[in-house]
Amino acid sequence: MKHLVRELPPVHAFKKSEQFIKLIETTGLTESRVITVIQQIISDLRVKLLTGTSPIENPSKENFFNYIITRTEESVHKRQEDFLTPVINGTGTVLHTNLGRARLSDDAIAHVVAIAGSYSNLEYNIDEGKRGSRHDILEELLIEVTGAEAAMVVNNNAAAVYLILRALAKDKEVIVSRGQLVEIGGSFRISSIMEESGANLVEVGTTNKTHLYDYQNAISENTGMLLKVHTSNFKMIGFTESVQTEALVTLKNQHEGLIFYEDLGSGSIYDFRKDGIGEEPVVKEVIQSGVDLVSFSGDKLLGGPQAGIIVGKKELINRLKKHQLARVLRVDKMTFAGLEKTLRDYLTSEEATRKLPTVRDITKTLSEIENQANAFITALTEVDTGYHCYIKESTSQIGGGTMPDVQLPTYVVSLTHATYSENELAEKLRLGTPAIITRIQEEQVMIDFRTISIEEMPELIQAFIVADR
Ligand SMILES: *Cc1c(COP(=O)(O)O)cnc(C)c1O
Numbered sequence: 001m002k003h004l005v006r007e008l009p010p011v012h013a014f015k016k017s018e019q020f021i022k023l024i025e026t027t028g029l030t031e032s033r034v035i036t037v038i039q040q041i042i043s044d045l046r047v048k049l050l051t052g053t054s055p056i057e058n059p060s061k062e063n064f065f066n067y068i069i070t071r072t073e074e075s076v077h078k079r080q081e082d083f084l085t086p087v088i089n090g091t092g093t094v095l096h097t098n099l100g101r102a103r104l105s106d107d108a109i110a111h112v113v114a115i116a117g118s119y120s121n122l123e124y125n126i127d128e129g130k131r132g133s134r135h136d137i138l139e140e141l142l143i144e145v146t147g148a149e150a151a152m153v154v155n156n157n158a159a160a161v162y163l164i165l166r167a168l169a170k171d172k173e174v175i176v177s178r179g180q181l182v183e184i185g186g187s188f189r190i191s192s193i194m195e196e197s198g199a200n201l202v203e204v205g206t207t208n209k210t211h212l213y214d215y216q217n218a219i220s221e222n223t224g225m226l227l228k229v230h231t232s233n234f235k236m237i238g239f240t241e242s243v244q245t246e247a248l249v250t251l252k253n254q255h256e257g258l259i260f261y262e263d264l265g266s267g268s269i270y271d272f273r274k275d276g277i278g279e280e281p282v283v284k285e286v287i288q289s290g291v292d293l294v295s296f297s298g299d300k301l302l303g304g305p306q307a308g309i310i311v312g313k314k315e316l317i318n319r320l321k322k323h324q325l326a327r328v329l330r331v332d333k334m335t336f337a338g339l340e341k342t343l344r345d346y347l348t349s350e351e352a353t354r355k356l357p358t359v360r361d362i363t364k365t366l367s368e369i370e371n372q373a374n375a376f377i378t379a380l381t382e383v384d385t386g387y388h389c390y391i392k393e394s395t396s397q398i399g400g401g402t403m404p405d406v407q408l409p410t411y412v413v414s415l416t417h418a419t420y421s422e423n424e425l426a427e428k429l430r431l432g433t434p435a436i437i438t439r440i441q442e443e444q445v446m447i448d449f450r451t452i453s454i455e456e457m458p459e460l461i462q463a464f465i466v467a468d469r
Contacts, residue, residue, distance in 0.1 A: 004049050004059050009068065014038055019069045027076055034076060041071045087435040088456055088463070092410055092448025094361045095400030099437065101299040101306070103357045108304065108341035115337040122333045135321050137336050141343040145269050146283045148294070148311035152321055153339065154329040158188050160295035160308030161263050165197035165225075167323040168259055168293075168316065172224025174199045177210035179242055180229040184265070184401050190229055199224070209241040215251055219258070226252055228291075230265040249290035259316065260292050266402040267296020267309065269346045270353050275363045278403040283311065292316055298335070300400045303358030304342035305335045357453070362398055362408070364450050370411045372449040372457065377413060379461045385468040386418030396450045412439075412446045417468070428467040436463050 014020045015031070023034055045068065048054055056063050087099060095101045104112070125132035135152050142151035154160050165174065174194060181203065183189045194201045202223070204214040215226065226248055245262065252260040267283045280301065286294050293316055298307030308329075310320060320326060345352040353359055373391045380387055392414050395407035417425050425445050429436040439446045452460060 002050055004054070005046055007059065007061050007064060008042060008046060008049075009061060009065050011035060011038055011042065013065065014069060014072075017065075017069065019073065023073060023076060027080060029076065034072065037072050037075050037079075038068060041068050041075065085435065087437055088460055089451040090436055090438045090447040090460075092394075092396030092408075092412070092439070092450045093399035094358060094396070094451055095300055095398055095402055096451075097400055101400050102303045104305065104338050105303075105342065105345060105356050107345070108338045111337040111341045112305075112334050116334050120333055122336070133321075134330065134333075134336070135326075138340055138343065141340065141347070142309060142311055145343055145346050146287055146294075146311045148287045148313075150314040150317035151309065151311040152317055152326070153298070153331055153336070154308040154310065154326070155331055156306050157263070157265065157295055157297040157300075157308040158193065159329040160310050161190075162193055162197055163320055163323065163325050163329055164261055164293060164295065164310065165194060165199045165227075166325055167320050168261075169197070169199040169224040171198060172200065173202045173218075173220065173222045174225045174227050175202045175204055175215055175218050175223060176227045176229065177205045177214070177242060178203050178207050179205060179210055179240070180227075180231055182229055182231055190227075190263075208239055210243060211241065212243050212247050212251065215243065215248065219251075219255060223255070223258060225259045225261055228260070228262040230263060245286065245289045245291060252292070253290075260290075261312075262286060262291045262294050264294055264296040266300040266302075266400070267294070268301035269343075270301070270356075270359050272301070272362065272403075277362060277408065278398075278406045280403060287311060297400075298339055298342075300402055301358065301362075301398075302342065303356040305338035307331055307335050307339055361450055366409060366411065369449045372452065372454070373411045373413050375457065376447075376449070376461060379457075380464060383465055385465065386420075387415055387464070387468065388417070389413050389415040394446065394448065396448050408450065410448055410450050412448045414444045414446050416444055425467065429463065432463045432467055434459060434463065436460065 015035075020034065023029075024031060045055075045064070056067050089096055089099050121132065122137070123132050123134050124130075138153055139151045142148070154163055176190065181190050191201055202218050204210060204218045228245065228248060248260055252258045264283065264286060266280065268280050269283060271282050272278050272280055283294060283296065291312065293310060293312035295308060295310045296302070298304040298309055302309075310317065342356060345356050354363065370391070377389055377391065380389060390413070391411050394410055394412040396410040398406055398408070415425065416422065420428065422440050422443050422445050426438050426440055429438055429445070439448065
């Protein structure tokens, strides 16, 4: 096969071809970028010919040419597709970590777009005409929504935990209940992050029970911190006991210099208990109970962009801001922009808060969900398809390791198809544009309308019609 290598068309042979010219026209790419792709494909083909693994059945100049130009077209189109793409979340899990957690409100999105496209006062004090600090940007707002003395924002809550331990408890003992030594999705373990930070973990109590005296007995002159971790993603039931935040505050106050830090995980600003959902305390209450530092995620119950929010005592926050790591873990202007608008909605009115997509979807009423499910079925039955679908009761989860014991009542549409199995159908929906992510249960594809917005309905229906073909 080696002699065939001589039959390979040279790169310039492609430049005048109809296909090449069309490819440049339709993609807007430069000639040299497309040439680079062609060169790569020729070189791959050469290797294949030399090793006797030709992908072409009847080698000839013409067939080589066609093979190379077809591969080039495929490759160029593939490269032009964005990797990050919107999907429709039909799982009903509101804070789906694999699907990007919270979606932002329209106002937050508009603010991100405006700030991303222009210069901004990210580190500039407009009033005084001189350098400012990005740490100050959201501090006032965070103080207002949480009632804390001071605040700062880092990359995510994992970064917040790390910064706090490293800056305030390095080489000191940090006391944690064994029942709270959690692992949170994607390999974030409290014990590992502690080791990484240089703080010394002191475990107290047992898996199911930790008493106040366990903490009392563990406190020594080397103790720097009491750490309480929200057991976000699991729920212990039965013979269990943990120490109330208030009791730990009292204990901490008996020891000069001891810091009490609570990793809240989700940290909600909106009180979901009012809607009968979960038992999550709002951040303000935790601060009021006297905890020195609290950290939580920006993209969990808060419903903003990925961020780690730290609030608490001014003196401690100042130490964190001055630490070298604060620079390493700092957030971008787009995050600040998204977070700013999200926080403002909490301060504007209850109505504005309820419009935040995360709050809206978690508190979405059964009748709203049922209406959407009905509209979907009606639209689908107007077209001749192989679907068989009906509405049934089910439950949705909040997700993101938040309120794991809460099952929100919902309505789903359950679908089967005349020709496709449930797995085939789910795959067709997933591979369509936009991708639709569903749940499979009892050999049926299920779509939960809690996480589908009214705006997404036409696209969703269209995607189901396309998947039917
Ligand atoms: C989710 C969570 C984290 C990690 O937060 P990210 O914002 O995802 O980095 C840390 N601690 C607890 C208790 C959590 O629930």
